[in-house]
Amino acid sequence: MSRTGARPRVLVVGAGLAGTATAIRLLHFARRPLEIILLERRADYRSAGVAYHRDGNPWDHVFNIQAGRMSVFREDVLDFINWANQEADRREWPRRWASWTFTEQGPAPRRIFQDYLGDRLAEAVRESCSGVVLVEADGEALDAHRCDRGFEVAVRGLSPHVAEGLRPGPLADTLLLEADHVVLATGLELREPAFAAGVADHPSFVRNPYSASAIRKLTSLPAEASVAIVGSVLSAYDTAGLLLRNGHTGPVRMISRSGTLFRTYPGAHEHGVVPLPRPDILMEPYRGREEFLARVRTAWQDACSSVRVRYPEIDSVIVSERVAKAWEPYLPEAIDRVPTEELRCLLDEFSTGIAALRVGAVAYTMEIIERAMHPQDGRVELVLGRVREITPAPSGRLTVSVAAQHERHSFEADLVVSNFGRESDYAKAGQPLWRNLVRNGIATPHVRTGRGVEVDACGTLLDTNGHPAGPISAVGVPREGDEIVRHGRTGAFAFNLAAIKNHSVAVAAHIVEQLELRRDGFHHLAARHPQYRSYVSNPEEAVREALEESVELEVRRLASRERKRREALESRLDARIRSMGGLPVLPTDVPHEERLIRACVNRVAVDRLNDVSVTPRQLRRQLGLENTEHPED
Structure with a gap:
């Protein structure tokens, strides 16, 4: 502690899944007095974030993975299922879900996760040690600098019960909040797609499909309207599924650069880990892109064949998931051999495909879309190509121009939904906090992958010299690049709950340890x-x-x-x-x-x-x- 007798303070910036999970662990781990401030700039995102908040997730938006994998505690796999079946307040749930018995392999509405996290946070407060307190505060962190205590953070719109007695910050309408340790759990950075620059404010363009305004547009759209969905990641399936469940009859085009479709998990699927030998062929020196990809394909086919022979009980749909998981311990060594620019290009080109190998979706989501894609139905069409431009049409609709391998073509749509989601390069981050941290050298965009920021093994930010930047840590999405090169975790990282859970444990334990050692001298x-x-x-x-x-x-x-x-x-x-x-x-x-x-x-x-x-x-x-x-x- 920097001041004798003062209670240490940890500021957690962001109260979505990553921030709430870290706050829960801090409340569990702290053995001495501690103040935890859980700061969130959007009240509707508290205990939810963009993925789970109620206003952006109607009841038909379900988890992409089975409900049995949604516990916030990795060591208590059934906690979410037990909460949903035994503790959840169902009085305002629709009839279908109010009578639902949740199972490990089955679906669950994403919007109830906000109540689950809120309940577990409240439980952690009740069961915390004497002198350990949680303060939930509104406000947006805009900048941070080192100080004697740890960090002082400039916050705009800070809740009055926290703002009292704080000094004015250097930025307009900000106050300086001092903390012994700062945790950055800021979630996704939105990317502004260049192809939509001319229609960003057009009423027929949806930039964020998980916003309340987007849900209103989708649910009020005429049934016969034509819809274009940019991207084929799992969020695109949410949009298409919402339309279809609301009786949509018009054409829905899902535009995919890779043509990737996600797998449907078998009804009895359980997460599993199988041991596979080190793919030695991937450890050879890098000799060019095509040669490397050929080696990857050979090693992948051999590994999949091995799983099918050694584990015939594993459903063929799940083989790719088993191989991708088994390879994780070996991938850092293989990745280390790939030149930086090549690595970035490979990740950009194959990110969706890798995600589809590592993650599937539940039948509740996929079955309705697969039926609509069947030639006898035809309401949903997969369009292969890259969106070049979206422009207003004279008809008042939007013209979508798509470039495929050997051709370009255009079509009009009554509504265009962009799932060209997030900005992974923190040199281009939109949030003022990250822009300032990068500009001041406290945070460094991840050099090897261009995804997230540099951190050490404990999650501490590294400065431009590669040294710990002080008592400031990151959890969740900002650590994507580090997870790839350190642990071989590729695929849909934004939805990798396992990594976020592990971050919350390691960062919270590290913070408590450091504060205790500091207090003891x-x-x-x-x-x-x-x-x-x-x-x-x-x-x-x-x-x-x-x-x-x-x-x-x-x-x-x-x-x-x-x-x-x-x-x-x-x-x-x-x-x-x-x-x-x-x-x-x-x-x-x-x-x-x-x-x-x-x-x-x-x-x-x-x-x-x-x-x-x-x-x-x-x-x-x-x-x-x-x-x-x-x-x-």
């Missing part, structure tokens, strides 16, 4: 001894059994949502660490040896909670969390 302790992991994993260590027991207790503490249970586990953990006396492997100049052991145990426990080599259900069994009703067990 050991702020640079762990940094001076980066080999902390070896302290609890060295098989030759005489007290390995005691350390292992400590890690198991810490895993259970981190995974516990009840304050009483966490405190009991904490007491047992402290006693176990004190009983060790000391570790011979620790440097002799380390003061308060127990304090460093505690930090080491926490970090290893976090690594285990974030293990993606197993499914969430396997993780729960692996960590011994199946029967943890009583901490003394």
Whole structure:
């Protein structure tokens, strides 16, 4: 802490899924007084973000993945299902969903996720330790600079209950909010597509299909109207599905550069992980684009064939998902061999195709669209090509010009919906906060991929020199490029809930650790001894059994949502660490040896909670969390 007796403050910028999940973990993990400010510039996005907020998600917008994978706690895979079936307030739900029994493999409306996150956040507040408080505030963060305490953030429109006593900021109508640590959970950056520059304000053009105004246009559109949907990503299926369920009879064209169609998950599909050998052919030196793609195709076909032979019980539709997941540990080494410019081009060209290999969609969404694509119906058509320009037509409609491989053609539409979604290059970010962070060198656009920003293994922003920029972290989409090169996670990253959940655990634990070390006067302790992991994993260590027991207790503490249970586990953990006396492997100049052991145990426990080599259900069994009703067990 920078001031004696002051309660540390963590400012979380963005209260969507990533920000809310991080706030929940902070409330669970903090053992000492802490103030958490959860800042959101749009009240309707709180506990929801663009993907789940009620005004932009009518009841027929369902999760693209099965409901059983939507728990905010990866170590408690059934939490969302149990909430939806047993806790959710259904009094204002439509009849269809009010009587619905939710299952792991089935659908669920996206709009109820806002209530789920809100309930879990409120639960975390109730079960937090004494002196740990959550402040939910409105306001937009516009800039941030280092200060003695940590960071001071210029915020516009700050809630009065937070604004009292704050100094005016350098920007008009802003106040300076000081924080010991800042978490950036800002979600998607919207891209303004060049092809729609002339129609951005046209009443027949929809820029954001998840806005209240877009939903009004889609649901009030004449049934016979013609619609063009730019893009074939999963958000395009939401738009098409909404139209079809509302009785739309006119033509719907889905324009796709790649021609990619997503798979439909089988009815009994469960997430799984299969072991596959390292694809050695991908580790050869890069010798050009075509040669590299040929190697990828060969390795992919071999891997898919291997899965079909070794695991005949796996539905053929799911084979690509299994291979893509199994390859993740090997991809960083392969990616490292691809020149930067080539890597960026490959990601841009194949991003939708890679996403379709890694992610499917539930039958509730896909069946109605597949029927409409059938020649006997024909209401939905997949148009292959790239949109070159959208212009107003004399008829009052919009003219859409499409360039395919060998031709160009145009057609008119009564409504055009753009799913040419997000800006992944943070050098072009539209939000003032990111523009200022990049301009001031606090954030650096990701060099290798051009997607997101540079962060270290703990999620801390790296400055232009590659050094930690201070107590400021990122969770969620801004870490896309780092996830690709560090963990091999490609595909539809914006919807990669597993990565966001892991970020929330790791960042929250890191923040709590750093604040505690700072308060105890050991702020640079762990940094001076980066080999902390070896302290609890060295098989030759005489007290390995005691350390292992400590890690198991810490895993259970981190995974516990009840304050009483966490405190009991904490007491047992402290006693176990004190009983060790000391570790011979620790440097002799380390003061308060127990304090460093505690930090080491926490970090290893976090690594285990974030293990993606197993499914969430396997993780729960692996960590011994199946029967943890009583901490003394």
